[in-house]
Amino acid sequence: MRRRDFILLFGGAAVAWSRGAGLAQTPTNIHRLGTLTPGAPISANSPLGKVLLSELVQRGYSLGQNLAFDARAAGGEKAKLPQLLLDFKASGIDAIVAAGYPAALAAKAAGIPTVIAYGAGDPVATGLVESLARPGGNVTGISDDATTLSTKRLSLLKQLLPQLQRVAMLWNQDDLGMSLRYEASAKAAQAIGVTVQPLGVREPNDFDGAFAAMDRERPDAILMVSDSLTSLNRRRVFEYAAAKRLPAIYEYDFLVRDGGLMSYGPDLKESFQRAAAMVDRIFKGAKPSDLPFEEPTRYLFVINLKTAQSSGVNFPPTLLALADEVIE
Secondary structure (H helix, E strand, C coil): CCHHHHHHHHHHHHHHHHHHHHHHHCCCCCEEEEEEECCCCCCCCCHHHHHHHHHHHHCCCCECCCEEEEEEECCCCHHHHHHHHHHHHHCCCCEEEEECHHHHHHHHHHCCCEEEEECCCCCCCCCCCCCCCCCCCCEEEECCCHHHHHHHHHHHHHHHCCCCCEEEEEEECCCHHHHHHHHHHHHHHHHCCCEEEEEEECCCCHHHHHHHHHHHCCCCEEEECCCHHHHHCHHHHHHHHHHCCCCEEECCHHHHHCCCCEEEEECHHHHHHHHHHHHHHHHCCCCHHHCCCECCCCEEEEEEHHHHHHHCCCCCHHHHHHCCEEEC
16 A cells, blocks of 8 residues: 555544544533423423424424423322422423413422413512513513403403303412412403402312302303313313303313313413423523513414304304304
């Protein structure tokens, strides 16, 4: 072998070895993301989990390569949340997407960077953050205006029932975020001359008492404030409303897809897309304290006609025309 050929061969091998060694010495950084809810888990295969992960894929992340995903939930037992957060910390989690005030409160106490996707109420009024513009801690996320949304929901009920006078409101009294949302809804009702029948619940057995109260004093309609407790018992509310032929409005479209009559609220697909964008910024070094809370820009009015027919509820054409989606 000629000396020149040997030098070229050795030099090429050295370069190849150097590149290979460099790759071996710089493994891909794995970002660890968790989801936490007081109710059912937002898993990778759930509708909202798919939205979250799909948005992260668009931003350059891939499960099993540079992203690890862990979904945990308390199954309606809030007392489990602190231990779930300890487990998250032990696993080296980098950020959490939380749903609901109890999950957000537990995450705040644990000090883990957290993005609220939905359902936590007013984060300033509940003390989760210092302000929407400058959260000032380890929590940021998506917020909404409960007063404006409550007014809209009641106006939709009013269009369905022009003689609306009395609305029963179901909410979880043990959830500060939902109690504040109930208060906003009650004030909105009073502003349009509608009487509120307050039906606070704390555990599943309390729903029987709420139904009995409505049997004694029949309302014209039901408004359910949605959290893990009311959502986990949603079918009981659906069945009661249908049996008593009471129109009911809910806060999120997934409740209508599952059998509720109608809903008005933020588009959760958009909320999770924006939550993913915040997670991306946290993975890249941003602090939740510096990420302002955002508000949804898309709100959906959804009607389930099948439920309407079984409940004996007739929607006027003008109201049907307002719906973003009508489920046949």
